[in-house]
Amino acid sequence: MQFGIFTVGDVTQDPATGRTPTEHERIKAMVTIAQKAEEVGMDVFATGEHHNPPFVPSSPTTMLGWIAARTERIVLSTATTLITTNDPVKIAEDYAMLQHLADGRVDLMLGRGNTGPVYPWFGKDIRQGIDLAIENYALLHKLWREDVVDWEGRFRTPLQSFTSTPRPLDGVPPFVWHGSIRSPEIAEQAAYYGDGFFANNIFWPRKHFQKLIGLYRRRYAHYGHGTPEQAVVGVGGHVFMRPRSQDAVREFRPYFDRSPQMGGGPSLEQYMDETPLTVGSPQQVIDKTLTFRESFGDYQRQLFNVDGVGVPLKTVLEQLDILGEEVVPVLREEFAKNRPEHVPGAPTHTSLLAARDAEEASATAAG
Incomplete structure (x- = not known):
């Protein structure tokens, strides 16, 4: 199982200091x-794609290419590549290029985005979001698997x-995750392709x-890719830790309360009760994360x-130390315990x- x-x-x-980092500082961070x-x-390290303030990662491949040159092992991914507003031809070429530069340490997560104004900025209509996602991915899938494409x-x-260039490394396209928070059509799409x-x-x-993951697992099996338990699932979560849970809650609460995404609605305690957000001790993060398997089945990426939400870089690095x-x-x-043998691991370029190669060898032997 992958963690990232x-x-x-x-x-x-940062509500603690009143200071907002510059775009340059945030990108470097x-x-x-x-x-x-x-x-x-x-x-795994994954970055989102956004084209509006207050976000900076408008060019994930540029950032991930820079990171690829400074790392050796970690898988580089996106936490959304906008399949709706990006040209699938450009996605095919950009991520194949990144795949070569990173020696295969690349996959990507496709999504429709959650910012309505982005669509007209790129000449698209948000009312066609699902149709765009379906058609554009059908073309992307084809571009990576056929040397000459008519479309x-x-x-x-x-x-x-x-012919999109370069061709995928070793003739194997990057693995694709379809990310969704609300759309059963996207779960269906992932299942159809076996992604x-x-x-x-x-x-x-x-x-x-x-419900969404259950639908995806059932339809994955329906399309003949394996059993529902063999479907490839990833899960996201938000954590903040200190050795003592009360210290974590006290320190994080101002960030939560003033967050444009989380603040102004349910309390921090309600939010933690209903979503994967975990603010507390490392053991509390462990305990809550382990419950995800009870809800979603054995999965491949966490x-x-x-x-x-404004947490400063020094604190983020401390969080990473605690995680690691x-x-x-x-x-x-714990996740390895009692994991059925037929449940696959997270796909990588090597796997x-x-x-x-095994499929080609089997076909040759059968012929």
């Missing part, structure tokens, strides 16, 4: 966080004898995501957010390449 960090790259005032994540033993659809100019489904359940109650030293080693051990 995801960031949305918000530029938010995200790079530092990625390097620290590898240092403490995380498996005609509703939302872009036709392609005639088109991963990522439930970024930061803001919504657990029962909502149980990502934590530790750097949003006290939390993730225990979670690895996908091995599976492709």
